[in-house]
Amino acid sequence: MTSAADSPRRPRRPAWAGRNYSLLTAAAVVTNLGSHGSLIAAAFAVLDAGGDGGDVGLVAAARTLPLVLFLLIGGAVADRLPRHRVMVAANALNCLSQAAFATLVLAGEPQLWQMMLLTALGGTGQAFFSPAAEGMLMSTVDGEQAGRAFAVFRMAMQGAALGGAALGGVMVAAFGPGWVLAADAAAFAVAGALRSFLDVSHIPPREPGGGLLSDLREGWREFAGRPWLWGIVVQFSVANAVVGAAEAVYGPLIARDHLGGAGPWGLALGCFGAGTVAGALLMTRWKPRRLLLAGTLCVFPLALPSAALAVPVPVGVLCAVMFLTGVTLEVFGVSWMTALHQEIPEDKLSRVSAYDWFGSVALVPLATAMAGPAELAFGRTAALWGCAALVVVVTAAALCVPDVRNLTLRTKHVARAASGTENGSADAERPVGGLG
Incomplete structure (x- = not known):
């Protein structure tokens, strides 16, 4: 009879869910929990400061414009530099901009131009982060189970987004938008720390380009x-x-x-x-x-x-x-x-x-x-x-x-x-x- 000690251990996670994949998924869950709550918080921060629907739209546009302007540059940079470093740098920028936004809201009445500027910095970080993150995930997964790996990753992201929006709404009502923005800054800091441990040794060195x-x-x-x-x-x-x-x-x-x-x-x-x-x-x-x-x-x-x-x-x-x-x-x-x-x-x-x-x-x-x-x-x-x-x-x-x-x-x-x-x-x- 084979004892329990002699029996082969069942792996705790599938073969396709390696270390990098697990770090990427965990970091994505953390950032989605924070960022989807912060979208609600930013809108209410504008309204609480005396703004109207048009001002909310201006702050939202301030995030989208640099995202559009810098995306192509962000993609080129992510293919030239180690992708995990680009991701960590982008997370650091998002963390600092959200922390400054939170400080302004908690300290008093933020000005519209200040909120637009800080939101634009967040959009710039996203423009560099998104191509690097997608490239990193795709280079991490291999083999026949790639589709399943992407499905699990997206399921974790979507679940975190759903939970983050619900939690953000509750927190805005209970504590005010400033604390939700501060929580988002902390989420970016945690996610950046997780992504700093990614192993990129499997990615061939980039050849010098023109x-x-x-x-x-x-x-x-x-x-x-x-x-x-x-x-x-x-x-x-x-x-x-x-x-x-x-x-x-x-x-x-x-x-x-x-x-x-x-x-x-x-x-x-x-x-x-x-x-x-x-x-x-x-x-x-x-x-x-x-x-x-x-x-x-x-x-x-x-x-x-x-x-x-x-x-x-x-x-x-x-x-x-x-x-x-x-x-x-x-x-x-x-x-x-x-x-x-x-x-x-x-x-x-x-x-x-x-x-x-x-x-x-x-x-x-x-x-x-x-x-x-x-x-x-x-x-x-x-x-x-x-x-x-x-x-x-x-x-x-x-x-x-x-x-x-x-x-x-x-x-x-x-x-x-x-x-x-x-x-x-x-x-x-x-x-x-x-x-x-």
Whole structure:
């Protein structure tokens, strides 16, 4: 008889969840808990200082503008320098800017320009952090379980975002926005400390390049040379813009006029967050064979919230729609990350990620600014139906790209360009799983 001492120990975590992956996931949970609460706190800090809705919008725009301006530079820097150092430096900038913001709020009445400046510093940090973080995660995960690893990572992030928003709202009501901003600064400090322990010895040293502009051009060639990549980024440039405008501008107005106020709208947004967690859980078990076909088909439901607001439907129906949208959008998110991991050379991951992020956020400020004039010109209901129609049109257009329909999951990843071998075609290896 074999004793318990002689029996092999079960590993405490899966083989794909190594040290770097665990550190990245833990740090992402910490920062999402803090940052989603701080978004609520920043808005209430502006209002408590005597500002109005327009001032809240200015502070939000102050964060988005440097994010758009510096994303491409951030991607080039992250592919040139050790990514974990870029992430830690960005976390330090976010920590200091949020700590200063918290100090101003707790000390008295902060000025609008001060809040805009500090929020802009936070957006700058995010512009350098995001491409580095995505490149670091993708270089950490390998093998057939990459999709599952990304799904678990995203599930942890989405759960933390959902919890952070709920906790932030409670803390703002109980203690005031200043303490929530201080907690976010502490979260960035903890996350930066965790990321400083990342091991980058598995990443080949970068070869000397021709400078920042040369790196940007090389990243552009990598991006523009893949129709499936730029096709979907263009799709989401439009989809994110119109959905963001619908939810940021029209959603609260519909909630006020037809649904009973902020409470039901907050519940609907919470259902969307719960849907993203459920979608990530689904993707820990499902490996769609045609990655981008499955993911892009799951973008069509993104039109449903705008349509539901246009009707408008009862709160219960809106919550169900938001939950379904969250599930399907997360299917796309995991499929997209898996495709990038499979197809993009390791030494260009952050630059490609930067172009992806840039396309995703570039039109959001413009669409949000145009939401009011569009309502005046066409009416709120027509504007919402227009948002839904645009999502359907650009998603259908993305499906017209052959590579979007045909890119196939492989059983193993061929060597990356950083190791001297370019990725093969999408069908170079036997595919895994199936669609359906």
